[in-house]
Amino acid sequence: MVNFGVIGTNWITDRFLEAGFMLDDFQLNAVYSRTEQKAKDFARKYDVENTYTDLDQFAQSDMVDAVYIASPTALHAEQAITCMKHGKHVFIEKPMASNEKEVSRMIQTAKEANVLLMEGMKTTFVPNFHVLKDTLDTIAPVRRVVANFCQYSSRYDRYKQGEVLNAFKPELSNGSMMDLGIYTVYPVVSLFGEPARVQAQAYMLESGVDGQGTISATYPNLNADLLFSKITNSEMPSEIQGENGSIVIEKFSDMVGLTLVTKDGTRRSLDVEQKENTMFYEAEHFVKCIKEGQTESNINSHERSLYAMRVLDRARADIGLVFPADQTNE
Template sequence: MIRFGVIGTNWITEKFIQAATEVEGFTLSAVYSRTDEQAKRFAAKFSVEATFTDLKSFVESDEIDAVYIASPNSFHAEQAILCMEHGKHVLCEKPMASNSKEVNDMIYTAKQNNVLLMEALKTTLLPNFKTIQENINRIGKIRRYVASYCQYSSRYDAYKEGKILNAFNPAFSNGSLMDIGVYCVYPLVVLFGKPDTVKANGIVLESGVDGEGSMTLKYSEKDAVISYSKITNSSLPSEIQGEKGNIIIDKIHTPEKVDIKFNDGSVEDITREQEKPSMYYEVKEFIDLIKNGELESQVNTYKNSLVASEIIEDARKQMGIVYPADR
């Protein structure tokens, strides 16, 4: 069994645990939170006895083999590095860190301490992303990638009333691109690597984070168009356009329906059944790697996480978004 400690006691950690309990080899052994009351309340939901409010004591615990980090983005690097320096494997929620320097520091620490570090970007490990990868050659030379993820945030209502929650607070390295735009960027990087150029535009809110934005990315023989938002909704699908047809993806963040539409008008459904919760697959990848003694995912690689971070950082700079972590 791989004994997990969790940092962060929010809804995403609950979803993680619920999915992870279906993975053979997972057990939850410890909970860290800033307050004892919150740590104990969260741990009680999952019948866990070990709780911590001191991070040093948490990482020194011999009851923990691996740590899932779901704290605000600005804490990811510091917490992950401390965990890895104490021999813990780390599954870190997306985005990996505030900027590419922090990502590089995390990768260096993982290598120095011979532990596994993986970004918990679920999309690229889902069955329907794998079917995209396996069928992409059937649509000929790829010319364009189009990804859209726009989801109105309930926290924006609070923002408009003058209450700035974490989602719209630059102190936590947050905003639309970091929160959901990454779901458009990371699959692009896994499929096609690093683009030659990035051009970005967006709406920067008074708090200093982006509410929504768009990017055009150029490769030598193709381009990519990405749009994302936390202040509007969109029902547009995403797609990959080739010279012989296009792959239509219902939701880039969690693909559940994938079709190929060929130039002759024929349509083929290449959807695969997703039998487990979406976060199950990232946990299984992580645990399988540990069991096999491997220290890097071949899908959510160090390089992919670094390139995705570099793209996001470049886009932020073009929009004038600077986090305290950047200084």
């Protein structure tokens, strides 16, 4: 069994645990929260006795082999580094951290501690993403990518009423680019590498973060337009365009609804069967890496996390979005 502890008690942690419990070798043993009552309430749902409000005590627990971190982004680096220094493997929700400097520190700590560190970007693990990669040669050469993830946040209604929740706080390194834009950035750098040039535009909220935006990533032979928003919905699919056809993707974050359209107009579905909880595949991979003694994923590698974070850093610089974490890491 791989014994997990979790940091963060929100819905995404529930979703991850649901995926983890589909595995035969996954066990939840501990819950950490900065608030004692939240830790106990969350642990009670899963019949877990071990709760912590002290991060060092949690990281030192011999009940935990690996840690799932789903706290606000601004806390990722400190929490991950503390856990890794005590020999814990770390699975950390996207985006991995606030900026490239933090990611570099985390990777260095993982190497020194000889533990597994992996960013939890589910899209690159689902079966349809592998189908997509295998089909790119059919439409090659690829010339354009349009990746779209615009999802109206229920928290935005409360924001407009004057209540600024975590999703719109710069001190937590949040905003639409970090929360949703990463779903467009990470798969693109996984497929095509780090872009040569990054430009960005955004609609900024008074709280200090972006409500929506666009990143233009330029490669030597293709252009990628990445759209994201927490203040609008979109029914527009994503698309990878090549000189010999295109692949249309209805939902980019889960890689659902893939259609190959060849140059002559012929359409063919590429979808294969996927579990409804698409976090299953990343949880399965993470546990497998631990059991095989691997300290880096060959899918969500350290290099790809650095590529994605550099794109986000360059895009934020272009729109003037600075987090407190950027200044503390200087």
